[in-house]
Amino acid sequence: MSFSDLYVFVLAAFVGYQIITRVPALLHTPLMAATNAISGISLVGSLVAAGSDRNTLSTVLGVIAVTAAMANVVGGFLITDRMLSMFKRATPSKPN
Amino acid sequence: MNREVVSQLAYLAASILFIFGLRGLTKPDKARRGMMLAAIGMLIAIIGTLVKTEIISYGWILVGLVLGSLIGYPLGVWVPMTAMPQRIAFSHMFGALAATLVGVSEYYTDLTAGHGIGVAKMSALAFEVLFGALTVTGSFVAFGKLAEFLPGRPVTYRGQNAVNLVLAAIAVVLFVVVVLNPEASIAFYAMLVLATVIGLFLVLPIGGADMPVVISLMNSYAGLAAAATGFAIGNDVLIIAGALDGASGFILSIVMSKAMNRSFGNVLFGAFGSAPSVATRSAEGLAVASITAEDAALQLAYAHSVIVIPGYGLAVAQAQHQIRELADLIEKNGGEVRYAIHPVAGRMPGHMNVLLAEANVPYDRLYEMEEINSRFEETDLALVIGANDVVNPAARNDPSSPIYGMPILNADRARRVIVLKRGMSPGFAGIENELFYAENTSMLFGDAKASLQKLIAEVKAS
Numbered sequence: 001m002s003f004s005d006l007y008v009f010v011l012a013a014f015v016g017y018q019i020i021t022r023v024p025a026l027l028h029t030p031l032m033a034a035t036n037a038i039s040g041i042s043l044v045g046s047l048v049a050a051g052s053d054r055n056t057l058s059t060v061l062g063v064i065a066v067t068a069a070m071a072n073v074v075g076g077f078l079i080t081d082r083m084l085s086m087f088k089r090a091t092p093s094k095p096n
Numbered sequence: 097m098n099r100e101v102v103s104q105l106a107y108l109a110a111s112i113l114f115i116f117g118l119r120g121l122t123k124p125d126k127a128r129r130g131m132m133l134a135a136i137g138m139l140i141a142i143i144g145t146l147v148k149t150e151i152i153s154y155g156w157i158l159v160g161l162v163l164g165s166l167i168g169y170p171l172g173v174w175v176p177m178t179a180m181p182q183r184i185a186f187s188h189m190f191g192a193l194a195a196t197l198v199g200v201s202e203y204y205t206d207l208t209a210g211h212g213i214g215v216a217k218m219s220a221l222a223f224e225v226l227f228g229a230l231t232v233t234g235s236f237v238a239f240g241k242l243a244e245f246l247p248g249r250p251v252t253y254r255g256q257n258a259v260n261l262v263l264a265a266i267a268v269v270l271f272v273v274v275v276l277n278p279e280a281s282i283a284f285y286a287m288l289v290l291a292t293v294i295g296l297f298l299v300l301p302i303g304g305a306d307m308p309v310v311i312s313l314m315n316s317y318a319g320l321a322a323a324a325t326g327f328a329i330g331n332d333v334l335i336i337a338g339a340l341d342g343a344s345g346f347i348l349s350i351v352m353s354k355a356m357n358r359s360f361g362n363v364l365f366g367a368f369g370s371a372p373s374v375a376t377r378s379a380e381g382l383a384v385a386s387i388t389a390e391d392a393a394l395q396l397a398y399a400h401s402v403i404v405i406p407g408y409g410l411a412v413a414q415a416q417h418q419i420r421e422l423a424d425l426i427e428k429n430g431g432e433v434r435y436a437i438h439p440v441a442g443r444m445p446g447h448m449n450v451l452l453a454e455a456n457v458p459y460d461r462l463y464e465m466e467e468i469n470s471r472f473e474e475t476d477l478a479l480v481i482g483a484n485d486v487v488n489p490a491a492r493n494d495p496s497s498p499i500y501g502m503p504i505l506n507a508d509r510a511r512r513v514i515v516l517k518r519g520m521s522p523g524f525a526g527i528e529n530e531l532f533y534a535e536n537t538s539m540l541f542g543d544a545k546a547s548l549q550k551l552i553a554e555v556k557a558s
Binding site: 002005008009010012013015016017019020021022023024025026027028029030031032033034035036037038039040041042043044045046047048049050051052053054055057058059061062063064065066067068069070071072073074075076077078079080081082083084085086087088089090091 | 107110111114115117118119121122124125127128131132134135138141142144145146148150151152153154156157159160161163164165167168169170171172173175177180183184187188190191193194195197198200201202204205208209311312315318319322323325326327329330331332333334335336337338339340341342343344345347348351437439442444445446447449450453454456458459460461462464
């Protein structure tokens with residue numbers, strides 16, 4: 001861990017704040033499903049724990065973590081898309 | 097090119113795609129494409145990890161990936177939209193579980209390998225495990241309450257706050273002990289266990305109606321735990337995704353708490369008071385005007401402008417399709433139908449919008465509270481279905497009311513109001529609603545779905 005990690009965190013949180021305050025309440029449920037899917041990024045940690053043959057405990061915990069994170073990735077992206085596909089306009093949107 | 101460089105570039109690409117993905121959600125018509133980008137980002141990140149030199153065996157990884165996909169597929173495709181809140185709570189549990197287990201694995205590995213753990217890394221690990229474990233059990237309780245296998249009412253006992261404070265204090269002490277002395281593995285595992293208990297105690301006292309805040313808060317905590325994982329293992333894409341996730345949950349918590357008239361501090365510390373159950377203004381001596389479906393249908397058929405105010409009762413009655421059918425008929429008669437969506441109309445942020453979209457209500461007919469509140473004065477008819485506290489004028493004009501100050505939909509300012517309601521029971525906050533006794537309000541009693549079906553038949557006949 002280094003100070004640059006802290007910069008990354010603060011800047012990412014700032015970008016996140018700027019973007020997410022602009023998400024309309026209309027899409028708050030898909031937003032939460034989407035961040036769920038993105039939280040599956042803990043795969044990058046769990047894959048290493050599961051596959052680097054460090055010790056048995058690490059492998060076991062790693063495999064459970066991979067399973068849980070992958071379930072969020074697959075389920076999260078599928079359900080977000082399923083929800084978003086239901087949002088339709090009454091009048092076709094004006095061409096920009 | 098060196099494998100580590102490949103990984104780092106993959107993570108950079110993934111981070112950018114995640115941000116683009118979330119940005120897509122600011123526009124309903126760009127959202128699906130945005131999420132496609134985020135999914136591609138995830139794929140790139142996974143591949144970028146699998147090429148790392150540290151990974152030497154792929155057998156167990158494959159088992160986990162396949163198993164996870166098998167669990168995730170039904171969670172994505174088969175779960176009905178009404179069950180979305182509990183499904184999301186369930187996912188928060190999975191996300192936090194993954195973060196917690198990675199933390200434990202990392203700690204155990206470093207400890208058994210004999211090389212010390214620095215203060216910074218240890219702090220990140222301890223934070224990760226504390227917040228992760230708390231979110232696992234907290235989300236599980238939320239899931240149980242929403243799926244109704246745990247009691248939805250608040251579970252409270254005397255001295256609850258004192259017990260929770262003591263537990264939190266012990267957790268903080270253990271945190272400090274293990275950060276100062278990473279070898280103290282008993283403190284580490286004790287903190288882990290304690291965090292799971294705190295998670296239980298934090299959410300058990302919270303009632304079903306407060307779940308939108310809880311889910312948002314758990315979303316934020318799961319994100320923070322993921323970001324802490326990133327700090328612990330020095331992985332920037334984890335830090336970025338965790339920060340985005342944390343920010344999102346945090347913002348939604350604020351939005352929800354404002355909509356429920358709870359203070360910001362209340363949300364941060366999870367100290368949700370149970371709503372007072374005293375009726376401030378007695379309903380005695382006030383008369384309710386009830387209306388028949390026939391008369392109500394007549395008013396609907398000739399209204400030029402109608403605003404529908406759906407509440408959770410509509411979702412419980414599964415009457416979203418009926419309301420859309422009725423709206424279609426009103427529109428055929430030349431009336432205009434809009435929907436006013438209060439932020440806490442469902443059991444999680446934005447839930448009502450999804451339920452109505454599923455029933456083929458076009459999203460450009462769905463209006464947020466701020467957009468539509470000034471429009472009630474010029475509206476012929478407000479149709480309130482299964483909503484109560486969110487249309488209670490006491491929030492505006494009765495300083496002694498427990499919901500005073502809560503933002504509400506100004507249904508009472510419409511020329512006529514028709515309220516579909518099962519009986520005269522008070523809302524979640526347990527208080528009388530003056531709207532029901534107002535001069536321009538008529539009550540249509542009965543099950544929401546049955547009443548709507550009657551209205552549809554009557555409007556068709558008129």
